Amino acid sequence: MGSATVIREIRKPEPIPNYVVGERSSETTVVIPSGATGDQIAQILFDAGVVKSARAFFAAATANPQSQGIQPGTYMINTKIPGSEAVLQLLDRDRRSLVLLIKEGERTYEIGESLTQLKFKPREIEVFLNQRVDLPGFGAQRAEGFLFPATYNLTPNENLSQIGRKLLSKFETVVTELDFQAKAQNLGLSPYQALIIASITQSEGFNENDFRKIARVIFNRLEIGMPLQMDSTVLYALKERRIAVTNKDIGIASAYNTYNRKGLPPTPISNPGKAALEATLNPASGSWLYFVTVEPGVTRFTASYKEFLTFKREFQRNLKAGKFGGDS
Template sequence: MQMNTPPRSTIRLTRRGRVALIATGAVVAATAVTVPLLTLTTEHEERRPTSLVIPEGWRTGQVYEAVDNALALPLGSTKRSLAKANLKLPNDAEGNPEGYLYPATYPVDRTATPESLLALMVNTANKKFSGSPVTAGAQRNAMNLYQAITIASIIQAEVSTKADMGKVSRVIFNRLERGMPLQMDATLDYALNRFTPTTTTNDTKLESPYNSYQRMGLPPTPISNPGQAAMRAAINPTPGNWLYFVTVKPGDTRFTASYEEQQRNVAEFNRLRRSASPSASNSPSTSISTPVPGSPSASAPS
């Protein structure tokens, strides 16, 4: 029987043939590795956000972290970039962009850097805040623009509705005009780098320029990045004689000029809080009592 198999010698690989096959195999292997890597890179790029949302009331630390995440950078990168960002801040800010990282939605493209995003936020704030209605409103209330932004930042941190913002603004002005400390919990929260509705008596003894229970006047800088509604409230406070307020429950913020009425409102706040969280009433660090004298919001014993 004849077979059409060529002689063994004709199918032996030459040295060159071996090299050629090995090289070909290497190319094939490399291709098999490279394709998944290319696919992963494409998927990663697709997952990278194309926009960055900065909500009203965020602090600079929150904005820095959001930029780091959006650009897939190690945490702390954006904060470290401040030195070379060359932001157009007022002299009063002394290089601190708090209050000027305007809340909005910003585009994030391949060329975006921490410096470019921060600059865009500050430039947006300057455009929003430097208009004639804002500057005229600040002058009408005997303050400069930086002070108006500081008041707006407190308003933004204390309440969320437009109606309440105007009233909180009036409380701030009424207290300043009467030579009373602001005693705003939001300023203490900023000093303590926390977000909580609870202020203890020990908190009010904190040594900090942001402790508005002990320090007179406004804090040295804004305490958040306010939006348009808070800024409008800062330059257009609602008419009223209020000196105190407390949010008894969501959607129910009560304003009064009477300390006795404030105590009753705080007592109701305490009752509702304890009924919602019985364990909190047994904790000296979270239980709520009547506010310290003159406080516009609730405070707690330590």
């Protein structure tokens, strides 16, 4: 029987597409979500143009035991780098941003709680939040109202003074875009008074679509010398967040109690976002003096006290029925 020769093709593994040292380009922002796997991180970096292939990062991460220490977060990383360098940059704490999220309507002390989570010391946070803000046109004021709501990416080396400048810079950018100071003066208000109204509008509104009407109610009450009677100002004084106030609440002795004091409270009661600032400058036309959020997303406005009482009863029914969740 004759013999046969079997020739097997020996295939070399295909090289992994990878950038070489020296090809690095500009930096880009990369977000690594919590719980991301190695495969997912590799794909994120490839999609962002950081590595030439997902395999380049995955192979480098597998070869480097320290890659297990890569943390979720926002990073500034060079594009067009080898997979091994991508691993090293993700392990570099100086490239990882910390995130400070300020929501529309947050109060200054609540922002302080967020800063505590970022490992700043309570005493330095207290000093930071109690510093006077002195912006042109607004005068030297408390920080409340000026810490603009946004998502801020911070580096581990940033101190509170640098963070404060970042927040105020954002505020100045937005009020400049809105021509806030000039438009406030056209309404017969100082810029700071307009900021106070915006903070109340923000705190009272469940829906941005209602902001202009809420601002109009505030203006209408101020024009006729009627107390604002805003629950949000009383709750600010109490440092509480609830849907409604009680008779006991509205009897407190506080400059922020707009039930028994006429005019505006002495300072903003929250840090308003752009929509509330804009609504204050452009209040809706109407004769409303009252409004009630009868259920989440539904706010009714009226100039009639009798109708207002009807709305209040509707609110009480819905509150009792649990439509506002666990809040009371």
